[in-house]
Amino acid sequence: MTDPTPHHDGAATAGARPAEVAIRDLTVVYRTEHGDLPAVSHASLELRAGEITGLVGESGSGKSTLALSLLNAVPAPGRITSGSVEVAGVGDVTRLTGRRLRRARGGALGYVFQASQNSLNPLKTVGKQLLDLGRSHEVEDLRALVRRARELCERMGLDADRVLDSYQHELSGGMRQRVGIVLALVLNAEVLVLDEPTTALDMISQAAVLDIVRSVHRENGLATLVVTHDMGVVSEIADRLAVMYGGRIVEHGPAGELLRRPSHPYTRALIGATARIVGDTRLARALPGQPPDLTTLARRGCVFRDRCPLAMPVCEESDPALSEWTPGRFRACHADPVGRAPAPAAVPAPRAQDDPTGGRP
Amino acid sequence: MIEARNITRTYTGRGAFTGTRTVHALRGVDFTLPRGGAVSFIGESGCGKTTLGKILTGLESFDGGELLVDGTDLSKLSARRRAPYFRRIQLIHQDPYSALNPTRDVGQILGDPLRMRARETGATRTQQRERAAELLELVGLRPGTLAKYPHQLSGGQRQRVVIARALTVDPEALVADESVSMIDVSMRLGVLSLLRDLRERLGISLLFITHDVATARYLGEGGELHVIYRGQVIERGPTDSVVQQPVHPYTQCLLSAVPVLRGLEEPGPDRLVPLAALDERVATPGCLFAPRCPFATDGCADGRPGLTALPADGAHRHACLHPRARRVVATEAAAVH
Numbered sequence: 053m054t055d056p057t058p059h060h061d062g063a064a065t066a067g068a069r070p071a072e073v074a075i076r077d078l079t080v081v082y083r084t085e086h087g088d089l090p091a092v093s094h095a096s097l098e099l100r101a102g103e104i105t106g107l108v109g110e111s112g113s114g115k116s117t118l119a120l121s122l123l124n125a126v127p128a129p130g131r132i133t134s135g136s137v138e139v140a141g142v143g144d145v146t147r148l149t150g151r152r153l154r155r156a157r158g159g160a161l162g163y164v165f166q167a168s169q170n171s172l173n174p175l176k177t178v179g180k181q182l183l184d185l186g187r188s189h190e191v192e193d194l195r196a197l198v199r200r201a202r203e204l205c206e207r208m209g210l211d212a213d214r215v216l217d218s219y220q221h222e223l224s225g226g227m228r229q230r231v232g233i234v235l236a237l238v239l240n241a242e243v244l245v246l247d248e249p250t251t252a253l254d255m256i257s258q259a260a261v262l263d264i265v266r267s268v269h270r271e272n273g274l275a276t277l278v279v280t281h282d283m284g285v286v287s288e289i290a291d292r293l294a295v296m297y298g299g300r301i302v303e304h305g306p307a308g309e310l311l312r313r314p315s316h317p318y319t320r321a322l323i324g325a326t327a328r329i330v331g332d333t334r335l336a337r338a339l340p341g342q343p344p345d346l347t348t349l350a351r352r353g354c355v356f357r358d359r360c361p362l363a364m365p366v367c368e369e370s371d372p373a374l375s376e377w378t379p380g381r382f383r384a385c386h387a388d389p390v391g392r393a394p395a396p397a398a399v400p401a402p403r404a405q406d407d408p409t410g411g412r413p
Numbered sequence: 414m415i416e417a418r419n420i421t422r423t424y425t426g427r428g429a430f431t432g433t434r435t436v437h438a439l440r441g442v443d444f445t446l447p448r449g450g451a452v453s454f455i456g457e458s459g460c461g462k463t464t465l466g467k468i469l470t471g472l473e474s475f476d477g478g479e480l481l482v483d484g485t486d487l488s489k490l491s492a493r494r495r496a497p498y499f500r501r502i503q504l505i506h507q508d509p510y511s512a513l514n515p516t517r518d519v520g521q522i523l524g525d526p527l528r529m530r531a532r533e534t535g536a537t538r539t540q541q542r543e544r545a546a547e548l549l550e551l552v553g554l555r556p557g558t559l560a561k562y563p564h565q566l567s568g569g570q571r572q573r574v575v576i577a578r579a580l581t582v583d584p585e586a587l588v589a590d591e592s593v594s595m596i597d598v599s600m601r602l603g604v605l606s607l608l609r610d611l612r613e614r615l616g617i618s619l620l621f622i623t624h625d626v627a628t629a630r631y632l633g634e635g636g637e638l639h640v641i642y643r644g645q646v647i648e649r650g651p652t653d654s655v656v657q658q659p660v661h662p663y664t665q666c667l668l669s670a671v672p673v674l675r676g677l678e679e680p681g682p683d684r685l686v687p688l689a690a691l692d693e694r695v696a697t698p699g700c701l702f703a704p705r706c707p708f709a710t711d712g713c714a715d716g717r718p719g720l721t722a723l724p725a726d727g728a729h730r731h732a733c734l735h736p737r738a739r740r741v742v743a744t745e746a747a748a749v750h
């Protein structure tokens with residue numbers, strides 16, 4: 053890897069930088085047959101230039117919904133009901149409409165969508181799509197745009213001529229993901245959001261894509277958000293981690309510290325469920341139960357309590373607030389922060405409950 | 414027991430732009446899968462893993478070599494005589510979303526093959542129903558799941574249903590092709606430990622196919638690991654020995670690609686940089702990996718190395734002209750309190 057050591061220490065110095073993106077108290081609901089149900093509840097998160105933030109949690113945690121809010125692009129029947137997303141030089145994205153919103157999307161904010169391996173237009177070459185993107189953003193100098201795209205391609209180890217003349221089906225999964233990054237950055241975005249950038253890739257392509265993300269992030273001084281369900285992926289490249297469950301950010305802080313000493317029981321469980329190439333395989337285990345969906349999500353108390361090995365009576369009653377328990381580290385949990393409980397790997401879980409149907413009545 | 418001897422499979426495709434091209438999907442694969450044993454194949458996309466899984470389960474033909482089930486060479490049998498052998502080897506697909514018919518509930522999904530199987534075993538209706546309930550319990554699902562439709566289940570639960578369905582015909586071996594790569598990381602270990610349990614408690618043999626070394630390590634413990642590159646096995650041996658002391662540069666690249674859990678693990682000091690994309694069209698008379706190998710010398714392009722045993726461990730073999738131990742695997746970080 054170019055330099056496999058991420059700047060975990062960067063988090064401390066970056067505190068001085070202004071946030072490139074500040075999400076405050078964001079709530080997003082989807083209209084369902086049971087009424088408006090929140091997929092993101094009162095989430096706050098800052099992205100800073102020079103920092104890669106990892107947003108991690110199981111499927112259904114609300115990660116994509118939160119990430120799409122950065123573009124004010126939550127699809128119907130979803131809607132932002134409270135909070136703001138301030139982007140430097142753009143303003144509160146949740147209040148933008150029409151032309152100004154379109155300019156921000158793909159302009160200041162580069163976004164690589166989940167399953168973007170399949171999101172290129174199958175009927176147009178990559179080059180044609182690049183020109184469309186330029187025109188929709190009223191770029192005057194299309195030649196300069198193509199030049200910049202070529203540069204980006206080259207930096208990512210892509211043969212620019214071949215790629216610009218290719219249709220989606222002529223490119224491998226890893227190449228499509230790189231093309232997605234080229235298109236996200238070609239308009240000089242300062243913020244880069246990647247939703248599950250490596251989920252459909254094999255390990256070798258994954259390592260190559262992560263390496264590329266890391267190097268364009270550094271070279272361009274971006275504020276980068278990587279969204280994934282895979283703890284391994286964020287631990288490989290993120291400087292900071294935000295852990296999401298049931299629409300809440302339940303823990304965040306510097307990545308190295310958070311992995312070494314996870315404080316929320318959910319974070320511990322996620323780490324303990326990651327298959328590793330070192331250590332005793334018999335200690336690792338899947339999370340018990342199922343992640344909640346909008347309808348099974350607890351309305352009162354802690355969202356994680358049904359799957360939590362440390363749940364206490366107070367967890368049924370009150371929703372723990374996200375608070376700073378030690379400088380720079382935040383968690384939303386009623387239990388003791390340093391966890392007298394055994395490490396996640398040692399928590400016994402009965403086999404039949406590894407994956408029970410429903411998980412809840 | 415299943416034995417594969419020198420299995421080859423070549424595809425000749427005709428692309429609109431590329432003209433005729435030949436893909437050597439398998440170039441002479443050998444392995445022995447004993448009763449209750451585990452053999453894993455790892456390699457990146459396009460290396461021939463799925464082709465191998467399909468051949469073993471009778472879904473794809475092969476053009477050279479022998480496939481023996483308990484000593485009977487299947488390539489010598491007619492398709493009709495082969496069928497009962499392939500019943501004993503069941504495939505678990507990669508995609509639990511498309512593997513199940515969305516219009517049928519789990520009871521029907523298990524009931525159909527159980528009824529077919531009953532023609533041979535003579536099981537009564539009641540016995541079939543009992544067996545369905547038993548299988549659900551075996552794969553860790555609640556009895557209530559029988560009435561559910563696939564869309565009401567998570568990825569991990571669907572994969573358990575797929576496994577239960579494979580078990581309806583009482584197989585002796587399961588071929589699991591990327592069986593957990595499409596489900597959430599948090600649920601993968603549950604499915605992996607189920608497969609491991611089936612092997613340890615019921616003596617079902619397991620052929621596990623994946624691009625992810627870490628999951629192969631979970632299932633392949635105590636078994637044999639084969640690293641496959643463009644259809645050729647380039648390193649093989651006891652799982653632990655190949656994972657902990659790889660000597661082939663390709664294996665070392667695969668292991669280097671496994672994310673390091675910072676804080677808990679330290680990256681190996683010899684960790685290699687990510688490889689550029691695989692191009693199957695590159696033809697070479699020499700080592701297949703030479704065009705991408707960080708350590709290739711001029712000699713590597715001349716002759717193709719075959720498998721050679723390591724002097725220290727006869728069971729650990731490699732196909733490299735310059736085998737060398739490198740510390741590419743992460744180690745556990747010192748404990749913190």
Ligand SMILES: Nc1ncnc2c1ncn2[C@@H]1O[C@H](COP(=O)(O)OP(=O)(O)O)[C@@H](O)[C@H]1O
Nearest residue numbers: 082091110111112113114115116117129345346
């Ligand atoms: N268009 C939609 N309509 C209704 N519910 C939705 C929609 N999109 C997502 N959801 C629900 O919102 C929750 C969060 O989804 P999502 O943001 O996609 O999570 P993640 O990206 O973490 O998997 C899930 O329970 C999901 O089912």
Ligand SMILES: Nc1ncnc2c1ncn2[C@@H]1O[C@H](COP(=O)(O)OP(=O)(O)O)[C@@H](O)[C@H]1O
Nearest residue numbers: 424426436438457458459460461462463464693
């Ligand atoms: N039916 C087919 N026709 C032509 N080529 C094929 C066919 N199936 C697989 N291949 C080729 O064989 C090689 C191995 O494919 P596969 O077994 O699917 O690999 P893996 O599962 O390791 O990704 C690839 O180059 C693939 O393109």
Ligand code: SF4
Nearest residue numbers: 700703706713733734
């Ligand atoms: S034989 Fe040569 S090219 Fe092949 S892997 Fe070994 S060093 Fe590399």
Ligand SMILES: [Mg+2]
Nearest residue numbers: 115116117166
């Ligand atoms: Mg998502």
Ligand SMILES: [Mg+2]
Nearest residue numbers: 459462463464
């Ligand atoms: Mg495959």
